[in-house]
Amino acid sequence: RAARDPHRPGFHFVSPAGWMNDPNGLVQRDGWYHLFYQYNPLAPVHSRIHWGHARSRDLVHWEHLPIALAPSDGPDVDGCWSGVFVDDGGVPTLVYSGRAGEVELACVATGSDDLVEWRKDPANPVIAAPPSDVDVTAYRDHCVWSETDAAGRRRWRQIVGSGIRGVGGTALLYESDDLRSWRYLGPLLVGDAANAPRTSPEWTGTMWECVDLFRVDGTDALVFSAWDEGVTHHPLYWTGRYAGDAFAPDALHRLDLGGRFFYAPQSMRDESGRRVLFGWMQEGRPDAAAVAAGWSGVMSLPRVVTARADGSLHQAPAPEIDVLRTEVLFDGAPTAALAQVATSPIRGDQLDLELVTPVADGERIEIAVRATEDGAERTVYVLERVDGALHFSLGRSGSSLDPETDTRPLGGEIPSDSPTAAVHVRIVVDHSALEAFVDGVPLAARVYPTRADALGVTVTGTSAAARLRAWRMAGAR
Ligand code: DQQ
Numbered sequence: 001r002a003a004r005d006p007h008r009p010g011f012h013f014v015s016p017a018g019w020m021n022d023p024n025g026l027v028q029r030d031g032w033y034h035l036f037y038q039y040n041p042l043a044p045v046h047s048r049i050h051w052g053h054a055r056s057r058d059l060v061h062w063e064h065l066p067i068a069l070a071p072s073d074g075p076d077v078d079g080c081w082s083g084v085f086v087d088d089g090g091v092p093t094l095v096y097s098g099r100a101g102e103v104e105l106a107c108v109a110t111g112s113d114d115l116v117e118w119r120k121d122p123a124n125p126v127i128a129a130p131p132s133d134v135d136v137t138a139y140r141d142h143c144v145w146s147e148t149d150a151a152g153r154r155r156w157r158q159i160v161g162s163g164i165r166g167v168g169g170t171a172l173l174y175e176s177d178d179l180r181s182w183r184y185l186g187p188l189l190v191g192d193a194a195n196a197p198r199t200s201p202e203w204t205g206t207m208w209e210c211v212d213l214f215r216v217d218g219t220d221a222l223v224f225s226a227w228d229e230g231v232t233h234h235p236l237y238w239t240g241r242y243a244g245d246a247f248a249p250d251a252l253h254r255l256d257l258g259g260r261f262f263y264a265p266q267s268m269r270d271e272s273g274r275r276v277l278f279g280w281m282q283e284g285r286p287d288a289a290a291v292a293a294g295w296s297g298v299m300s301l302p303r304v305v306t307a308r309a310d311g312s313l314h315q316a317p318a319p320e321i322d323v324l325r326t327e328v329l330f331d332g333a334p335t336a337a338l339a340q341v342a343t344s345p346i347r348g349d350q351l352d353l354e355l356v357t358p359v360a361d362g363e364r365i366e367i368a369v370r371a372t373e374d375g376a377e378r379t380v381y382v383l384e385r386v387d388g389a390l391h392f393s394l395g396r397s398g399s400s401l402d403p404e405t406d407t408r409p410l411g412g413e414i415p416s417d418s419p420t421a422a423v424h425v426r427i428v429v430d431h432s433a434l435e436a437f438v439d440g441v442p443l444a445a446r447v448y449p450t451r452a453d454a455l456g457v458t459v460t461g462t463s464a465a466a467r468l469r470a471w472r473m474a475g476a477r
Helices: 287-293 319-324
Strands: 018-029 032-040 050-056 063-069 079-088 091-100 103-111 118-120 136-148 154-164 168-176 182-190 207-216 219-228 231-243 246-254 263-269 275-281 303-307 313-317 325-332 350-357 364-371 379-386 389-395 410-414 423-430 433-438 441-446 456-460 467-473
Touching: 018 050, 018 091, 018 275, 032 079, 063 091, 063 118, 079 103, 079 263, 091 136, 103 136, 154 182, 168 207, 168 219, 182 246, 207 231, 207 263, 207 303, 219 246, 219 263, 231 263, 275 441, 313 319, 313 423, 313 433, 313 441, 319 325, 319 350, 350 364, 350 456, 364 423, 379 423, 379 433, 389 433, 389 441, 410 441, 423 467
Parallel strands: 018 079, 018 263, 079 136, 136 207
Antiparallel strands: 018 032, 032 050, 050 063, 079 091, 091 103, 103 118, 136 154, 154 168, 154 207, 168 182, 207 219, 219 231, 231 246, 263 275, 275 303, 303 313, 325 467, 350 423, 350 467, 364 379, 364 456, 379 389, 389 410, 423 433, 433 441
16 A cells, blocks of 8 residues: 555655654664664554664665564553664664653663664663753653763763753753763753744744754754644754853754754764764645555655855755666756746656756746646745845645645745855655755655646746756665
8 A cells, every 4th residue: 555655755765654753773884874763563653653674785775674672561661762873882772762651761772783683771761750850841862972071081971852841942961881870960952932933933842852963064063853742843953062061052043944844853973974864754644644545754865964154054965866866857058848847858756856056136946846737736946036135945835736735835045155156956856755955955845746747847937057957766665
């Protein structure tokens, strides 16, 4: 059933069936990339969550492996929630949130060398309760790393996602010598839930899910997903400086202009030193539609993260993905033929588009994908410069004739240092999964065209200086 659904991607990672949400335990080891993920193998609904597992040599072709963690009697009886992989002196180790009732607590499991078999630590949970002096809104998800202290001693550190009631989201900092006994040090950073209206794409929420702290090109980034009372809002990140027991923030940024369609991301440093990030592209169709289809949730493409000149993050699909470019559908300056579905040479539900173009003030470029010839269904990206500022948006009001699907507009401003520099646009289409990148700022989304002929691509509004390349993408399974 799942395999026959036209909305199921051809080269984004998906679970064999059932429900998938967050990426977990990301690591590259002996050449193999491992992707664990929040998984309900029994049904496409979020209930007793397991850890699914897959591995890949190239970040493109994935091999499904046996379920790594399943709920069992004890602190994870109701689910093995999100967490990370760490190498504990050669011993593969997972730190995850065990859920029992409504409570999540830190648990540990150790694995075989190939990361296929896992044994839960009998001492679980390794942190017995949230800190007694914090009135938490919620408490789960882990980012764990090792560092050397002033005395030259190696120690583990971890942050747990949480929120302080009446104040805002936070990441609570801990320290350990053995990953089993943890000292609470205090909040690494506390957000202000009054920083913006609740409906703002920069609202920091009442709790931070899936906290992730890393340094890239000299910038420290603290990534989190803003959550409130069961609602998954959007991923954000602070740039700033992690030093001592605190994170001094410089600026708050949106991680993805698609908001909830790129949720609960996690990153890893791979063996070549790249920072690679995955996120969960959740559904924009009703639960009943996912149940009927037999599957739910798409993993984003692996994204390589670097720093932009202004210190914010630059994201781009890992170049490994380019091996899927099979047939060149267009290469050159956009022509009049591209204005209409009937004459456009670019067509398909697995595509990769790259447009490099200047965008002058007042200029408006439109790229429609998944469009029918009669225009009954079309999904429209708009890139325009207004009063010097560059805006990128995705109109989904015409994406689907199915009135039950999410068709809210997405988008935002693209930081741009020079109004005359060429803008780099990349759009990857994979059935219902769309990922776009403008100068390294991403916009992830899901769309659900109902018509089999919703395959057209049109490009309008470009100047003679624009260069467009388009490829058909092969499937990865
Ligand atoms: N999903 C997990 C939690 C996390 C949330 C549960 C984010 O650990 O906070 O499946 O999507």
